[in-house]
Amino acid sequence: MATTIGEHSPGDELFNAFKYMILFSLCFAFFSWRNIVKKGRPPCMDGWIPWFGCAIDFGKAPLDFIEETRRKLGPVFTIVAAGRWMTFVTEPEDITTFFQSPNLDFQKAVQDPVSHTASVSTESFFQYHTKIHDTIKGRLAPANLHNFCSDLWGEFKQQLEQLEHHGKDDLNKLVRRCMFAAVVNNLFGAENVPTDKDRVQEFSDTFVKYDADFEYGSQLPPFFLREWAESKKWLLSLFSRSIANMERKETESQTLLQSLTKMVDRPHAPNYALLMLWASQANAVPMSFWVLAMILSNEDVHAAVKKEVQDHLGPPGDEPITEEDLKKLPLLKRCIMEAIRLRSPGVITRAVDKPLKIRKYIVPKGHLLMMSPYWAHRNPNFFPEPDKFLPDRWLDADLEKNLFLDGFVGFGGGRYQCPGRWFALMEIQMLLAMMIQMFDFKLLGEVPKESPLHVVGTQQPVGPCPVEWTKI
Numbered sequence: 001m002a003t004t005i006g007e008h009s010p011g012d013e014l015f016n017a018f019k020y021m022i023l024f025s026l027c028f029a030f031f032s033w034r035n036i037v038k039k040g041r042p043p044c045m046d047g048w049i050p051w052f053g054c055a056i057d058f059g060k061a062p063l064d065f066i067e068e069t070r071r072k073l074g075p076v077f078t079i080v081a082a083g084r085w086m087t088f089v090t091e092p093e094d095i096t097t098f099f100q101s102p103n104l105d106f107q108k109a110v111q112d113p114v115s116h117t118a119s120v121s122t123e124s125f126f127q128y129h130t131k132i133h134d135t136i137k138g139r140l141a142p143a144n145l146h147n148f149c150s151d152l153w154g155e156f157k158q159q160l161e162q163l164e165h166h167g168k169d170d171l172n173k174l175v176r177r178c179m180f181a182a183v184v185n186n187l188f189g190a191e192n193v194p195t196d197k198d199r200v201q202e203f204s205d206t207f208v209k210y211d212a213d214f215e216y217g218s219q220l221p222p223f224f225l226r227e228w229a230e231s232k233k234w235l236l237s238l239f240s241r242s243i244a245n246m247e248r249k250e251t252e253s254q255t256l257l258q259s260l261t262k263m264v265d266r267p268h269a270p271n272y273a274l275l276m277l278w279a280s281q282a283n284a285v286p287m288s289f290w291v292l293a294m295i296l297s298n299e300d301v302h303a304a305v306k307k308e309v310q311d312h313l314g315p316p317g318d319e320p321i322t323e324e325d326l327k328k329l330p331l332l333k334r335c336i337m338e339a340i341r342l343r344s345p346g347v348i349t350r351a352v353d354k355p356l357k358i359r360k361y362i363v364p365k366g367h368l369l370m371m372s373p374y375w376a377h378r379n380p381n382f383f384p385e386p387d388k389f390l391p392d393r394w395l396d397a398d399l400e401k402n403l404f405l406d407g408f409v410g411f412g413g414g415r416y417q418c419p420g421r422w423f424a425l426m427e428i429q430m431l432l433a434m435m436i437q438m439f440d441f442k443l444l445g446e447v448p449k450e451s452p453l454h455v456v457g458t459q460q461p462v463g464p465c466p467v468e469w470t471k472i
């Protein structure tokens with residue numbers, strides 16, 4: 001029988017049926033293969049598009065996505081996003097494995113982001129990373145903090161004295177204005193960084209740009225992030241000049257920057273300085289903001305902290321505040337710990353170097369193992385009423401002996417735990433004690449929520465936090 005245009009011959013139909021059968025078999029084979037491969041692995045959120053996975057949903061609000069997926073898939077789960085297989089552990093009983101397992105590797109997890117954000121070569125990174133970590137840890141150990149206290153007090157005093165008698169601003173900006181230059185001068189040496197007002201402002205503004213897109217910069221090629229790439233270039237060139245100057249005039253005192261740059265390969269010295277700048281500012285500045293915002297928004301706590309500061313420090317004077325003075329402010333310290341609990345980094349990460357058994361699952365080599373201090377700190381078994389700011393829960397910890405509460409992982413853990421943690425606690429306590437000693441603060445609105453957009457480091461507020469101050 002003849003066929004006309006638009007009609008199908010039996011041969012065509014047979015061919016079509018054959019085509020669909022092949023397509024169906026391929027799909028079946030693909031999904032069976034996926035199921036075989038995934039057998040024994042944690043439940044996985046991998047989207048419909050291979051490799052790309054759930055990159056879009058994850059990217060929209062990664063902090064919220066982690067918790068939503070935990071609710072759907074349970075305490076251990078994998079997320080596939082843009083070629084990365086990230087397995088999350090969310091329960092406290094898996095913390096020890098995360099920090100102690102020999103199958104996990106800190107350096108392999110951070111090397112690639114370090115190379116993107118600070119252009120440190122793979123070879124240099126593996127050669128110097130441990131040495132740098134140990135030097136920072138040693139220089140900023142509790143026994144050495146007295147070396148920093150007096151100068152830091154002087155730096156903070158200088159910044160605070162420049163504030164108007166009465167003013168209004170965003171609290172986050174205000175804290176940065178008081179902290180950024182003071183801490184940079186203290187750790188890097190005032191003679192090695194810009195000190196005149198306009199240049200300091202440019203330095204601080206450029207750092208804010210670098211910090212804002214640090215997380216994207218750690219994954220995307222620079223042409224997607226022009227402004228961020230410019231800020232990185234600006235900061236690297238600043239450190240290139242500082243280090244060249246430092247070499248010309250050898251001084252006896254060794255700032256942390258000087259120790260650091262002397263131990264690494266010379267071409268990468270500015271790059272390590274940039275990393276050090278980021279590590280020392282990216283968490284401590286927003287965290288100081290959160291502590292003060294939480295204190296100011298809790299009337300009783302605010303009154304008690306103010307009284308503690310007035311009773312033990314008295315009015316501002318010319319004598320530096322010492323470590324001994326800070327020990328007399330335990331309530332302020334508890335407020336700091338509680339704010340860190342509530343605003344801890346969204347994730348910390350380790351590379352799975354050998355297959356890792358977690359509960360009934362095997363996590364294969366090549367995955368990134370992720371833990372979320374932010375969500376771990378919202379476990380009611382460890383922190384009852386987890387969303388509330390309750391500084392007195394820290395009465396159960398021996399903070400004088402530097403012991404934290406069980407389940408607290410705000411500074412990470414294991415071999416590469418935050419080496420700046422004791423310095424961070426000291427600087428935040430000193431700055432806030434001095435601010436409360438010198439000024440009356442009043443919030444002019446609600447404290448903004450934390451942004452769910454970033455998971456690396458302390459969250460930024462979603463909007464401004466207007467505050468008014470008057471010099472006492």
Ligand code: HEM
Nearest residue numbers: 133279280283284287348410411412413416417418420424
């Ligand atoms: C409240 C403030 C701070 C918080 C919450 C914080 C938190 C953290 C966390 C969670 C890590 C990752 C640790 C891990 O994966 O186990 C880390 C690493 C690090 N922190 Fe901090 N940090 C703070 C302040 C500081 C300060 C002030 C410095 C330096 C002066 C510093 C220096 C570093 C460095 C260098 C690393 C990387 C360690 C390495 O690569 O071996 N941090 N920090």
